[in-house]
Amino acid sequence: MPKVVAIIVAGGAGKRMGGELPKQFLPLGGRPILDRTLAAIASSPAVDGIVLALPPSLPEEAKTPYLAVTKVLETVDGGAERQDSVRNALAAVPAGTEVILVHDAVRPFVSAELVGRCVDMARVHGAVVPVVPVRETVKRWDKTEKTLSTVDRSLLFRAQTPQAFRADILRAAYEKASREERLGTDDASLAEAAGFPVVPIPGEEANIKITLPEELRMAGGLLREEPDFRIGLGGDAHRLIEGRELWLGGVRIDHDKGLLGHSDGDVLLHAIADAIYGALGDRDIGHHFPPDRDETKGISSRRILAHARERMADLGFGLVGLDAVVVCEEPRIAPIAETLRASIAGILSAPAERISLKGKTTEGMGFEGRREGISAWAVALLRGSVPGSVDERGTI
Secondary structure, X not given: OOOEEEEEEOOOOOOEOOOOOEHHHOEEOOEEHHHHHHHHHHOOOOOOEEEEEEOOOOOHHHHHHHHHOOOEEEEEEOOOOHHHHHHHHHOOOXXXXXXXXXXXXXXXXXXXXXXXXXXXXXXXXXXXXXXXEOOOOEEXXXXXXXXXXXXXXXXXXXXOOOEEEEHHHHXXXXXXXXXXXXXXXXXXXXXHXXXXXXXXXXXXXXXXXXXXXXXXXXXXXXXXXXXXXXXEEEEEEEEEEOOOOEEEOOEEEOOXXXXXXXXXXXXXXXXXXXXXXXXXXXXOHHHHOOOOOHHHOOOOHHHHXXXXXXXXXXXXXXXXXXXXXXXXXXXXXXXXXXXXXXXXXXXXXXXXXXXXXXXXXXXXXXXXXXXXXXXXXXXXXXXXXXXXXXXXXXXX
């Protein structure tokens, strides 16, 4: 039974930072911010288990790999507000848990030392929040007089996460907030409103929250890692036959024939998965999903690509770019390219702009030209890193 469980809040719908992906899935040094945050929390010896609140709009294939991450107990759907996401996660925290941490998914630079201090201090005080002092001069705007006045900044602090609580305190605070329909700005504010004293402890200046494009750029400067680029090539071909559905890129295509295969025959996803496996030096689809086993018969190729993404995350790599081509006379790829591209991006939890997809014909030559089958090729560029950390971790 885990004694200390961390809740990582990775969304309800998730705010976008000028793009298609929620900010927690944006790449930082070649890896999604969430993956870095999850690794930072999981690396702390003070944490026994993790409950991860993910956007409900995230495809199931993209959620599944997180369950394979060390210490992750369960994933839950986030809610409309951050508070709703934490409430959903609380329901998944085992009953015997003693201390619960709540951490923002977009704080990837939290140190194991800070996590450990939060846990230790929560055992002593019941509820703690890491804070850093306000170093700039702070002004208050008087709407009536239309003037500024200076605030005594020595009394002000910026709150961070993880915020740590004895489990009974956090549960009681959320129950009271639900009864009174109170919305707090953070978990500590709910504990305060429920009458529990919250004790501040020194936070870390490097424990930044990435919410703006300029903060994402600054976060890149905090990384001290040597990039490890890997490239992989994948290809596949299947015969077209009557009586089968046609699947390409994880999308069912309206066509009079489908691709013959032990799985659903999705040559495009197979080529992409093999390109990723190849870049990782991780054998091929046949190794991970043997065709002579009944449990892999008819398997959705979306699951295969989700597994390749899981292997990427496990080995510390992120997708830099993917270029794929489908070779066939029919169906025409150009009209459906954006749909396929969006599907692939969703399975890989990657920005669509990192994925290129195009269709080619052979002008009547070969099995593709004779409309006997479809082939696909893909090249994947991955970026990993030699494990490193931030340059400095200032504390107060």
